[in-house]
Amino acid sequence: MSHRNLAPIEQPGFDRDRVVVISDWQDLRKILDLRILAVILLAKQRPAWVEELASAVSSASFVVPRTILANATPEEVSDSVAKRLEDSPLSPGARQALREDMELLVHHCGELTGSKRFRFRFFTDTPNCRCSYHVDAVPPRAPTTALIRVYCGAPTEFVIPSNLTCWEDFYSYVFRRDQQVKAIATARQSGDSAAEAVASAKLSKLENSPPFLIQSDAPPQTVPTGALVACKFVDSYYLWGSTHVHARSARGWIHRSPMTGDPRFVATVNAVA
Numbered sequence: 035m036s037h038r039n040l041a042p043i044e045q046p047g048f049d050r051d052r053v054v055v056i057s058d059w060q061d062l063r064k065i066l067d068l069r070i071l072a073v074i075l076l077a078k079q080r081p082a083w084v085e086e087l088a089s090a091v092s093s094a095s096f097v098v099p100r101t102i103l104a105n106a107t108p109e110e111v112s113d114s115v116a117k118r119l120e121d122s123p124l125s126p127g128a129r130q131a132l133r134e135d136m137e138l139l140v141h142h143c144g145e146l147t148g149s150k151r152f153r154f155r156f157f158t159d160t161p162n163c164r165c166s167y168h169v170d171a172v173p174p175r176a177p178t179t180a181l182i183r184v185y186c187g188a189p190t191e192f193v194i195p196s197n198l199t200c201w202e203d204f205y206s207y208v209f210r211r212d213q214q215v216k217a218i219a220t221a222r223q224s225g226d227s228a229a230e231a232v233a234s235a236k237l238s239k240l241e242n243s244p245p246f247l248i249q250s251d252a253p254p255q256t257v258p259t260g261a262l263v264a265c266k267f268v269d270s271y272y273l274w275g276s277t278h279v280h281a282r283s284a285r286g287w288i289h290r291s292p293m294t295g296d297p298r299f300v301a302t303v304n305a306v307a
Contacts, residue, residue, distance in 0.1 A: 051195035051285060065179055065264040071195060072287040077260030083128040088186035091158055091299050095123045100157040105306050108140045111154045139181045139303050147177035149305030156301040161188045161292040166211060166241060169286035172304055174271040180304035182263045188295025191254035193288040201281035203246035211240050267304055
């Protein structure tokens with residue numbers, strides 16, 4: 035039987051994935067395109083209240099422990115943010131501006147996903163080596179669109195899709211890195227310095243030369259200061275365990291927190307249903 039007239043089934047592939055940069059809020063909807071993993075909305079200017087926030091975060095006079103609202107309405111997010119800010123050293127004007135901006139993140143996430151309940155995280159942090167390249171996940175069948183803003187401090191680093199060898203390599207890296215992190219913890223707990231040194235060396239090699247990058251020695255891309263990122267998280271339906279991943283379907287924005295630099299203040303929101 036001849037198959038000459040049968041059109042091939044087109045599968046979304048990593049070679050079609052893209053990260054785009056925009057300057058207009060209306061273009062955030064580009065993230066709904068299946069081929070786009072992240073949309074970076076450039077900041078037009080750095081307002082005075084952000085400068086005040088950056089100064090307070092840098093001096094450690096404004097510290098926010100990692101706060102997670104797992105299933106919140108926009109009103110609950112607003113109330114929680116207001117409560118966290120009320121005793122801060124920020125001026126009333128800066129508090130109000132920051133609260134309104136964080137509320138706007140939730141609003142836009144709702145517009146993009148149609149959801150009315152959200153997972154909202156916000157915190158200050160000092161760059162460290164705990165969080166390497168990863169993709170965030172959402173519950174099965176939840177909307178995968180998320181918004182992230184780093185208000186000040188060291189910028190988020192990310193992978194250009196064209197520099198990715200393949201998604202299978204990326205998830206292999208995630209599994210191997212997790213193995214070495216666990217091996218280090220186990221060795222420290224048992225006091226086995228030799229085993230810890232071996233695992234640390236393997237982890238360092240993975241971090242310094244990620245095997246899923248075509249140009250592993252190229253400097254990482256960074257999100258411009260003050261930019262808002264609309265990005266794709268991964269539907270955990272495709273993550274069946276540490277060794278069983280539907281890699282081609284589990285495509286999301288590969289990024290990591292910076293390893294060095296100034297303290298940062300971060301807010302992240304995604305829909306939960």
